[in-house]
Amino acid sequence: MLGALDSWLLQLGAVICVVLAAWYLYFKISYSYWEKRGIPTLKPKAPFGNFRDSILLGRNPGFEITELYKAFDGHRVGGVYRLSGPSLLLRDTEIIKDILVKDFDHFFSRGRVVDEKYEPLDGHLFALSGTKWRNLRVKLTPVFTTLKIKMMFGTVIECGKELEHFLQEPANNGETIEVKDILARYSTDIIASCAFGIQCNCLKNPDAEFRNWGRKVFEPHFRQRLTSILNILYPSLVYTLKVSLIPKEVSNYFRKMVKETVEYREKNNVERNDFMQLMIQLKNKTLNVAEEEDVKTLQKETDGLKSSNTPFEVTMDVIAAQAFVFFVAGFETSSTTMTFCLYELALNPDIQERLRSEINTVLEKHGGNITYESIFEMAYLDKVVNETLRKYPPLISLTRDCTKSIKLRGTDVTLEKGVQVLLPVLGLHHDPKYYPDPERFDPERFSEEEKKKRPPFSFLPFGEGPRICIGMRFGLLQTKVGIISFLANYEVRVSERTTVPPVLDQRTFILSTVGGMWLKIVNRHNKSNSI
Template identity: 50%
Template sequence: SQPGSRKFPPYDSKITHPTREPHSWSRAAALTEGDPTCTNRVHNQSVSTSLEARVSGFVVSVRSQPRRRNKRAVLHTHTTRKATRKLGTEEMEPLSAAKETFIMGLLFESLSADIVVGVFTLLLFVYLRYSYSYGYWKRKGIPYIPPPTSIFGNVGDFILSKKPPGTVMMELYHKLEGKPYGGIFMITSPALLVRDPEIIKQVFVKDFDHFVDRSLNIHEKINPLEGNLFMLKGKRWRWLRTKLTPTFTSGKIKMMFQVLIDCASEMNAYVSPIANSQDSLEIKELIAKYTTDIIGTCAFGLQFNSLKNPDSEFRAMGRKVLTSSATKKAKILLIKALPFLAEVFNISFFDMEASNFFLNAVNDTVEHREKNNISRSDFLQLLIQLKNKGHELAKETFIMGLLFESLSADIVVGVFTLLLFVYLRYSYSYGYWKRKGIPYIPPPTSIFGNVGDFILSKKPPGTVMMELYHKLEGKPYGGIFMITSPALLVRDPEIIKQVFVKDFDHFVDRSLNIHEKINPLEGNLFMLKGKRWRWLRTKLTPTFTSGKIKMMFQVLIDCASEMNAYVSPIANSQDSLEIKELIAKYTTDIIGTCAFGLQFNSLKNPDSEFRAMGRKVLTSSATKKAKILLIKALPFLAEVFNISFFDMEASNFFLNAVNDTVEHREKNNISRSDFLQLLIQLKNKGQIAEDRTSGKEDAHLYYKIRNEESSNNQKFELNDGLLAAQCFLFFLAGFETSSATVSFCLYELALNPEIQERLRKEVDTVLQNYKGTITYEAIQEMDYLSRVVDETLRKYPPVPNLDRQCTKKFTFPGTNHVIEKGISLIIPVNALHHDPKYFPDPERFNPDRFTEEAKRTRHHYSYLPFGEGPRICIGMRFGLMQTKVGLVSLLSKYKFSPCEKTSIPIVFSPKSPTPTSTDGIWLKITNRE
């Protein structure tokens, strides 16, 4: 919008530039255009539910209505000079420590960065800001509709997905009956709803130079597709609109007309077999495929074949971009409310996977045409022509405008005031450890505390904590900051023992906030707290005894045999193999059978849906980090928008898989020897039958929990959601940790052939005693195998950092250092495992570190691959067993060696919360002689 004011003839109303009003905020709403006579239109849409344009910095929403000439209103703004309220010292009293620490590992005892910005103070600030904003139209003397809620203004029903936006605006339109326009509130942002067609004409045509832009903030650096004609502003929009105008002349449309005819013929051929049959047809999907094929040919020069191929990737990506969800609304809200976070975390209006797909499709097509001197009669060719005639037109600018012209209305809160509040809160929080008199590491940045390198995906979390660990050399513990949340980094194994065991009742919980109502899968044993965790941990203890593992042992053998069959054709060939993916399929099939009672067939089926969903949950991204950041910083928004730690599509998939399997078994009276059957037994009978004999190997399962069972009289129900959550945890934790361990182990064995040969001899010797058969007892006899696995877990701990949350105020004995309730304690496992004080020459792979004599020379709590104490990993024994079975099965038949693709040394991905090789783990496999 241009500075100055503009009157609305015949009304004596004017709109002033936003700089005259110090409390103006960025406005957000949707703009569509419907005047066919206007030559300056970006697009002509025949269907319009809510029309908006920017009026000197705020939004005008317009609705068609017959003009009422007998009504007049005054619209004006005036400069407000009221001083902003000061934050008095009484508002800056020390806040209680945040009760959460930001966790980046989805299901592992991983640590991640967190931000807690004084929720109650923020709510008070927001409330005051809302109250002031809702007086905007009253101060202007313009008729308006008071908002029914102090949170979402007049559009709460749309924000909360109760009503579509057209219906919401129609209801507001009727409430302004008799008025040419009236004020409404999009959250706290004032907007003008225009009803009079004459004023709409004024906005769209007569005074278009005052209402040029749509109210969309774009970030082309994050996603080039946001630079499309629909979203561009000002001079860049004018320039591109002028250049593209010849593209849609009647002559150009005639040039592409045959494409429309061909696609229509294919549609008729598709419908023909259905006509006169008993089947009905979903028309929207049919026509969507027809139009997708047209756009594919005209815009991309490609045959999409959506009608013939129901799994067309272009059709799927189109749906992905246009499908609305509460998560997408929350993401756009974050973009609008905290744009600096959008830039930091590379958050876009559009799904990045779909965006990259369309970018690559266009770039590849353009490159192919230019390289091979190909020319076609389509829209893309016209754009290539425009590009090559010397016009500086980025290939990405036009893509989204070709496909979709839809974007929902959005809301913006007071960004600059919020930033000021956050800055003050940060500055105060960073003095926490100094006030406590505890040594600490000053944060290098005022945004991300001490963990910025992980948040920004520059370094993996294990490396970040190792660097902090070394900065506290000589101290038993020290303070750090996870974003603004203070946390205590513990270095001394004796204090770790105190936290994990001796004073466990002060450090029961992990620092995770769970929302089971949003996603039942968050009610898993890893994330549960307090009494519910104690109850469930006690009930699940018999599930992982040695007896129960023996019951499932044959499943491990069967899956290992299938893995060998998969590897056999590759051995001795010229091909290398990516080991991590191979082992992940092996462990996925094991967990699928044991946890879900289903045959996943990941080895035989590379497109296994369970494998794909497992990857989807565990794959880290900036968007996921930003989502979790929002959950932690503004938990009330997480509940409003139903935002979960886990991907909701994958969560629903696992929920349905478990519920359907349970229902089928109960309905048909089916019983199997697997983990799911034990949970069904617990659900129906209230307990799992324990083995009559449990040896020393099961001692870790009964760590202190048994002593507390009698005092925990409160009973909880194992409902379907809680049951599914445990299967989900078993699946994710089981396949990821074991597959990583086996992969890294084979990598080290390939680089250390003498260790590989020594282990192979042990495998051969023991198996000879069991007639060449891998049995539970044979695995137990392989002492050197255990040492090799232990050394792998030392060098590559699956969970690089553990955490606990202080649940009761605690004072370290012999000091005046008080740990308040809610403070998180970080145990840097990776740093301990690589400390030369405990493990000399830590980068060398040496299984002899784990002989009984060697283990007695160091502190027990310097080695923590599975944690310790009552919250030790309950599935530790099962994980070790499937790891060892996989290794023995492979080593008994094959040799492993480095190849050209092998990364030496491994480069770890800074994006993953667990140790993951950036380039994969590629090895050469040969048959044994």
Template identity: 40%
Template structure:
């Protein structure tokens, strides 16, 4: 019997050897990409290239590309290469090169290169993923939803929710603040952008909260985004790859359909994001050049934009606020200084946290900026090269369709700009210190034409929530808080790993 099995075992072993040799040959050929072009690169290994720590679950996307940047910077290379498995990735480090990619030569690097498939996965067709003429048209129209005048109106709504937030914090001393701030942010974006009273802060609409979190738990997860980076879009589309589960898609498509139908019944315009998108569903809109006419949005396109603004409006702001409170609880001297500024300025405004009061809070600005310096919520700025590009002043040519990863996480940990980068220090953002750093050395919202269109909204939402909390509470680390503090390694955006437990001691303001 053993004699009869021997040929089978030998054949199987031979087959495995052939497969192994083929895999090794494939990777060795892939790993010649940068060497053959004379571009310095980090030494890769089979099978993960330079991403072994990522695939072993030790770091997330942001930290992986940050670490590549810092190693290339340490080597003194203006731009270097690394491999995500077998895929070559350009990592620019020199500030002038980064400025050219993001700003001055943006026309050559206009797209993120992420997955978009509007037919089978309609919610993927949002502004962040959109490309070309469609992106230009929509990007030119959306800033009108975030003008200073409209933000003043939104601030009134935000301030009302900040009072509800303070009431919620009164209920307990030790609180998992991540959950509370997620609900706070959901209520704000729902009210300001869609005119919805969701009341998730009052523990209502649990399904909305669940489906809202699915965006970051499901779409921007390790496995799906690895596939997006490694596999060409047309192949993913061929297999009807989906970023969003059908349940999430159906939930939000139905929600936004109800919003649209309700708005069409109303006789008075709210002049918010929803009204703007409804206007873009009409054929009479000029295109981005002002000379042609843009195609109207269909419902799926409208819903995708509503969806991405909803998600970005709640998760990025709630995470920023959570991380700021954690740092203030760990650095009580900074918290005390911030509270003194808040109280001093609010005395001029009868205790009202409003637009003008927040605008005067310079130290609040510094605390906010330092949080996003240390924790840029979206930590990468991917770009695709649309044609061969010879980098001025170098011998490097980035080839058409090459994948470039500008990493704001890496830039903002660069010791040339931010000595002792792990330290939380708002003084980095005094006018004097900011003037010492070059343009594009701080880019938590991106930079250039692809800068976050909702930046102003997110800043106001976070600052108002923070001012309300620090005015009313001493915030300290809870005994329930697991230390050392770490970031979640499984997602694309930066989030605290696990719950963030803080103690809130009410301050007598009478």
């Protein structure tokens, strides 16, 4: 009996040794990929590669990408590993330009693999690749032309007025308030109206049904964090496991709401100047393309992609997916940008006063009203927003997958199909080579003279090239209206509850702070609150 046990233990030990030897050999071979190609690399740690904290602690991989960017200082590229898979981190703006624009036909994929049959809301523009992405992008381009954005501008202004009325309430004047929540409610009102055609009134009713369902999208939980990390580190596994960032009950709610809205409008001939109406017109092939140059330009940029033999139809689920990503992207990124902007203005009262002076001067010229044209006359506001996006980009990293092998121009680097490319947005934005004293908030970095001193692809808050954020102009518009509504009559100041510097939340997908953003709001026309 004892001899049999000894034999069993011996066999078990031999199996364990073989497994460990195979494990060691597998990762030794995997982690020699970049070294064999003469690419500088950093020692990975099996089995996590260079992303241990992302996998073990649920940290946003963008923060580790930023640290890797700094570690490869002096090199144009760096070789890293996601688990055992190779990725190439870019530091050179010319190479970034090639990836995003010149060689776009080799890098049109973000690396996400979605199953629209399992989760229809995943079939949105941000996630799709290849011919599906191209066909949808061409379809959606007319929806975001200047003329169509102007159609929705009235809704943005009405929400801006609601924000002003909210700030006028005695309970808020002179008090320290959590501005991120207020700005999130303002953004939610805009997106609810423009994307879904419903009046939410979140500023008056913070517990509105739409707001509560929207919260569920961003509620941090283990499944969401795991899926977010896998989407960046091992996207094919997400497809295999049939998991989605979107909880099923949230998907059912948004899809039902879109279906009911579309059917009601079509049955009762209801028309509104909003995104939903434009999507209905796309579905019914009645959209009047008034600015065809936008479409022609995009088609020229994406000619490298193969045409699909299957006609692309805008179905109810396609509408729901685009309305949903319009909400997700427009709500969180805009409210975050406004929050960080107000924080920096509170820390820099001289910049705040200069911006307020410009706002009031331009508004006076337009009869005290915020008009579409007036926003584009506020040159300093544009600089302030850009500097906010530089210092606090909502998406701190971007990814692209190589879809067919290519040798990168001006290098000895040949990327094979399937290798992921990492673009360190936060790293670029805080590189003293492009932005001296990067932690200083200085809107004059975006004067025409200063911009000419930098390579163009050192500023990537919305990406670049054919996959640049299609809703960029609308997002900037609602951001600027929100800032104007705050600053025209109110001053923002730091208080005892303001954390300086802000503590960034390392686990959120969109850059944000731990514990919110607390600032003091003072009505400038109320003398009792003057210093």
